[in-house]
Amino acid sequence: MILSIPSSTKLCTCSTAPRVSAPHSIPRVSYSVKSGYAGARRRSRTFSPLFCSSNMWGVAEMLDDKKSSSSSVAAAAAVVASNSASNQHDLSPPRTFLDARTEQDLLLVIRKEVEAGRLPVNVAQGMEELYHNYRNAVLRSGHPKADEIVLSNMADVLDRVFLDVLDPFQFSPYHKAIREPFDYYMFGQKYIRPLLDFRNSFVGNISVFNEIEKKLEQGENVILISNHQTEADPAVIALLLESTNPFIAENLIYVAGDRVITDPLCKPFSMGRNLLCVYSKKHMSDDPDLLDMKKRANTKSLKEMSLLLRGGSKIIWIAPSGGRDRPDLATNEWYPAPFDASSVDNMRRLVEHAGIPGHIYPLAMMCHEIMPPPAQVEKDIGEKRVISFHGVGLSAAPSINYHEIASDLKDPEKAKIAYTESVYSSVCEQYNVLKSAIQGKQGLEASTPSISLSQPSQ
Structure with a gap:
């Protein structure tokens, strides 16, 4: 998402190999690309x-560590539990972001990774905030498939952010x-x-x-x-x-x-x-x-x-x-x-x-x-x-x-x-x-x- 320019310059080291994601299990919305x-x-x-x-x-310290995402994560978990009870879809709880089929699925995965100690709370808060802001912006576009676009794109983004947290890429x-x-x-x-x-x-x-x-x-x-x-x-x-x-x-x-x-x-x-x-x-x-x-x-x-x-x-x-x-x-x-x-x-x-x-x-x-x-x-x-x-x-x-x-x-x-x-x-x-x-x-x-x-x- 890309960038400022001075007359001086920064260095990083890049040796980490790019990672391959698991096959997508949610609908993927494609855009036409010109010839x-x-x-x-x-x-x-x-x-x-x-x-x-x-x-x-x-x-980054996405947000102040003193702020807690427990309330929003708990709410997401409650919604997912309710969805399961009402039998909206008889699938197992999502194991990864790419398994997610609903907004609640995505938020649940964030909570699970925080609880497992694999995702820092401050990064998790930033991921959740990014999801909501992106969803609201795309919905305002009036695109007929806005919901699918948001779910597909944000599942990819959260997956890539999480993979990099687990195995940081060095530039x-x-x-x-x-x-x-x-x-x-x-x-x-x-x-x-x-x-x-x-x-x-x-x-x-x-x-x-x-x-x-x-x-x-x-x-x-x-x-x-x-x-x-x-x-x-x-x-x-x-x-x-x-x-x-x-x-x-x-x-x-x-x-x-x-x-x-x-x-x-x-x-x-x-x-x-x-x-x-x-x-x-x-x-x-x-x-x-x-x-x-x-x-x-x-x-x-x-x-x-x-x-x-x-x-x-x-x-x-x-x-x-x-x-x-x-x-x-x-x-x-x-x-x-x-x-x-x-x-x-x-x-x-x-x-x-x-x-x-x-x-x-x-x-x-x-x-x-x-x-x-x-x-x-x-x-x-x-x-x-x-x-x-x-x-x-x-x-x-x-x-x-x-x-x-x-x-x-x-x-x-x-x-x-x-x-x-x-x-x-x-x-x-x-x-x-x-x-x-x-x-x-x-x-x-x-x-x-x-x-x-x-x-x-x-």
Whole structure:
């Protein structure tokens, strides 16, 4: 579910083999995938991707340990007992999340695993909260099979979270999306898809995304300098581009902070993305004793990125704000968070030193409604996941050449700031168009001469 970006970087170690789930015993709701997808998936096996969830996309303290989930779990057990008594289904109590056939079954499994000592209470509370919030959001979509979708998707999510609690996966500085034997990429797509109101979603400048694909095919590198709004950003990008630009959707490299590779509710979604793991500037000094380790880890991750860019045909997403956008506390208005000029300049220099043509494109995202972050940056891991059904937007603008902007500026520091301001201004311009289309209800009429909107296929 995916991601923030600083100029420094984080490291993890990845040696745990992906796990295979038991066969599904509940109905599985499938979504159609466009014809271009299969070819892109085949090609992706030979195309080096990279992603890390930014808060990409550690084991977290989901909620305060002092809070108890005993009352809600007890209520779930009572409902299950009542269901059995009324003979709603003559099946044995579920042994795993994938055996669950009802909401009460899922909640009962959480309780049983807590009682068995295999699931920490705080993680169990987060799992139950996630279930209820996701269920309410999908039900609001009005989908005729909303109940089936919720049960199927949440059984998968709770199963994957629980498996990782039992056998924690460790990420390496450069993590490739796990596609087999369990496809974590499609797992994330399936989970986020029901939250998108495609009738009120828009993509700006499909022609620019087509241009990006051509440059990648020619062996050139592409950097997307973007704002960042939710843990679901990677899935939102992929869902909006899967029918028109599936190659970008599946091979995009995300740079992001360490938090989503350690939070148990995030980790399974991060495992399905291509990651470069970094420590965000916003959290570098949370624990002074870890500062030196974080700096060393970031240096190692930057070296990994440099090696990847030297190979060519890489597309990397980075949010140089160092974290997610947040609303203005006075007006409650959302706007792209300011970019850190050093982070933008670091990416530019990495691209130029790769020895392969590279291009920087401004990218704007508007999707905060489906999974908004806490109002303020939190030091502790384990935020509350608020989830909604809503329209989203994505837009790319033509690449911006640093040397054209810096040619009249002799001071390198001024040139760095001027270039960052130019990229940020483009992101804000695109964001405002998406905002008019989605929140302003203008739809396609919000298009401008420089930003042409279209609607994605479901």
